[in-house]
Amino acid sequence: MSEAVAVHGGVEPAETPLTPESWGKLGMWLFLAGDAMSFGGLIVAYGALRYHSKSWPVPAEVLGINLTAVMTFLLIVSSVTMVLGLAALQDGDKPRFKKFMSLTILGGAIFLGLQAYEWTHLIHDTLPHYKLAFSTDLFATTFFVLTGFHGMHVSGGVIYNICVLAAVSRGRYQAKHVEIAGLYWHFVDLVWILIFTFVYLL
Amino acid sequence: MASTAHAHPNYIKIFIILSVLTAVEVGVTFLGLPRTLLVALLVGLAVWKAALVALHFMHLKIEKKTLTIVAVIPFILCVFLSLMLLPDIYPR
Numbered sequence: 001m002s003e004a005v006a007v008h009g010g011v012e013p014a015e016t017p018l019t020p021e022s023w024g025k026l027g028m029w030l031f032l033a034g035d036a037m038s039f040g041g042l043i044v045a046y047g048a049l050r051y052h053s054k055s056w057p058v059p060a061e062v063l064g065i066n067l068t069a070v071m072t073f074l075l076i077v078s079s080v081t082m083v084l085g086l087a088a089l090q091d092g093d094k095p096r097f098k099k100f101m102s103l104t105i106l107g108g109a110i111f112l113g114l115q116a117y118e119w120t121h122l123i124h125d126t127l128p129h130y131k132l133a134f135s136t137d138l139f140a141t142t143f144f145v146l147t148g149f150h151g152m153h154v155s156g157g158v159i160y161n162i163c164v165l166a167a168v169s170r171g172r173y174q175a176k177h178v179e180i181a182g183l184y185w186h187f188v189d190l191v192w193i194l195i196f197t198f199v200y201l202l
Numbered sequence: 203m204a205s206t207a208h209a210h211p212n213y214i215k216i217f218i219i220l221s222v223l224t225a226v227e228v229g230v231t232f233l234g235l236p237r238t239l240l241v242a243l244l245v246g247l248a249v250w251k252a253a254l255v256a257l258h259f260m261h262l263k264i265e266k267k268t269l270t271i272v273a274v275i276p277f278i279l280c281v282f283l284s285l286m287l288l289p290d291i292y293p294r
Contacts, residue, residue: 018268025265029272040280048287060231069228073221080217083259087210179261186259190252197248201231202241 024176028183035153039191042149043198046142057139062130063122065200071114072196075154078107079189082161082182089168089175097178101165104185108158115151119144146199153188160184216258223251 018026050056059065085100127133132140164181167173227247230240257263262270 018266022266022269025269026272029269033272033276036276037279040276040283044280044283044287047284048291051291065228065231069224072224076217076220076224079255079259080213083211083213087213090210183260186255189259190255193251193255194248197227197244201227201244 021176024180025183028180032183032187035187036191039149039194042146043194046146046198049138049142053138057130057132059200059202062126062132062139063143063200067114067118068196068200071111071118072192074107074111074114075189075192078104078111079186081107082185086175086178086182089178094168098165098169101161101168101178105158105161105165108154108161108185112151112154112158115147115154119147143199146195150188150191150195153191157185157188211258211261211264213258216254220251220254223247223254 081100081103085097085104088094088096088100123134127140134140134144160181164173164178168178227244230243230247233240235243256273260273262273
């Protein structure tokens with residue numbers, strides 16, 4: 001800071017540049033920005049295809065929203081346990097962090113289990129009943145592409161969180177690493193909030 | 203590192219707001235509202251919830267502005283992408 005002032009003749013920068021502690025977060029944010037564009041492209045494509053289709057089933061009738069509302073709530077809960085775990089680790093309370101991080105991982109795993117159950121049910125019972133198939137109906141195609149892409153993100157997040165929990169336990173990771181993993185996890189939660197609205201509720 | 207953050211945001215409060223908003227979302231679908239109103243309402247609620255997660259759980263509210271700029275750019279681009287598709291969609 002003082003060097004910069006000396007070199008540039010006292011011109012104050014508009015904002016303090018990112019300090020090295022923020023570089024990891026910046027990296028994750030840049031990745032998430034790109035990832036957001038992937039989801040954005042899929043959601044916008046979904047909207048355009050749906051608007052163009054002559055007939056589109058009522059999602060709430062075909063898919064049902066009770067189970068999905070529970071899944072939405074579950075992801076929100078796992079986001080909360082993630083931030084509470086981060087807060088605990090920032091306060092130096094490692095056992096409390098481990099408890100909350102384990103709950104976060106459990107929440108993600110249960111979400112995946114429910115999604116597997118939902119998909120199985122849809123593929124075997126519901127979609128054949130409505131004569132909707134993955135390869136022939138945009139309704140089914142867009143549904144599986146969007147929720148599948150998101151489900152893969154949840155799977156990756158669960159694995160990521162397990163690795164972070166193990167690394168913190170061994171003393172190799174600190175709170176800043178957990179915060180970066182948290183950014184990814186909350187992003188997955190954020191995207192699900194949008195998918196829940198666009199794919200299930202509307 | 204451990205001593206840098208002692209005042210944590212009120213995460214439980216955000217959690218309660220998010221839960222209530224989710225319940226409201228599911229609730230309004232049963233009200234039989236006109237389609238346009240329902241869409242506007244649900245999209246508004248979803249954006250509200252997404253903003254709460256980004257601001258409080260992802261700490262954008264207390265983060266350096268640079269990270270907020272990175273976060274907002276894809277959102278703007280997605281809106282732009284939707285607008286670009288409008289001429290294709292509009293005549294149906």
